[in-house]
Amino acid sequence: MAVVHNGSAEQEERTVPLALRFEICCDGPAVAASRDRLGPVRRTVGTIVATALVVMLLAVAGPVRADVFTVSHVKVDETAKDAASAKVKAIGAAQVIAFRRLIQRITPAGSIDSLPQFGVNDVSPMTSGLTFEEERTGPTRYIATLTVSFLPDTVRELLYQYSVPIAEEQAAQILLVPVWKTADGLALWDGKNPWKDAWLALDLEHSLTPTLVPIGDLTDISAITAEEAIARDSVKLEALRLRYGVDNVVVSVAEQKSADSIYITLRGETSFGLLNYGHAFPVTDSDVAKTSDEAAQRFLFAMEETWKSAVAELSVPNANLNEIIVAIPFDSLSEWNSLRASIQQTFGVAKVEIDSLSARGGIVKVRYEGSIGDLSEALRVNGLILSEVGGTWVIQPYF
8 A cells, every 4th residue: 555645744745647658550450450341551541540540649638537436635633542553543544434435426325325334444455545635743643634545446346245336437527616605795716715615625636526616816817706607607607617628617606694504506517417506504603614614515425426327327346347448539529429339338348437538539448348359349240440559459430
């Protein structure tokens, strides 16, 4: 299990994903795979085109999606006979808390109730790494915020034993504009905005519905005001959407109507449908920040459940499946949808997970039963060719 410390007291450790490298060639497995269908001239042209598209795809594709098996912002506060014992106790507690959040994230609502209570001895073997976001130590106390990463295959195998379906594919990223409203006025970029703070405290990156909150710099301030956000000014919201490179923008308004009540709405179009949430949250002990935190958690959970129930593919993990990373070049969204549907409907294919997408193609993980030859033959029946180009597997239709 890898452990990484962050903070001023210790040097920050950054992990940079490895870039894929290709050696371009105009003959090889791609030609052999399509020899029975293509003539000599078309074979050569087809291979060149496929290779060019793969290279173009990887050059322009965005970063690989966040790992949904990682849980961030896990807060722990433990005491023991000494600081070292308190830290060990806190790390164990963080793993259990993170695992529970993970199960709630990737399984349908209520699934966690059908599972036993997993303790630290159960969860630790499934943990692949810990990152300490913040930590403070006293003589007998340890306070920290951690990121906990889990081993995907191990978690899948565990859930497979209990026949619990899981969803691993993330929705398209959303930009959320959080407006705070009181009798004194509106707050978005400046002033006190506990609603924005509440969203920033969540693990938005690893969510099934990954969400961005604007940073609120001078560019954002000049792009849209709180009044324009509430009015859903389409031109202003479009400028914000283009800046952050997302598909959709939603606006959420938290209005403190009285000292003991906050009414919150969240509205906007997303890749998994139109969101139109509205709910009143009672303020407990005059703690507006705590109420905002709980409301943001509820809204993020609601978005994830909407995604899981409406669009996300739920699958029961199968420990006997094989995996392959493939590039899928395409020229249009309709072609991408058609290719993806054909792959998913291929005999023996259990799941297709998106790693990254661009305007010209996608990188996906295909889970399948049997051998690579079985997969190739099954894809061929569906009009697709699985070939290797420059050391990378590619799925494309017959020319």
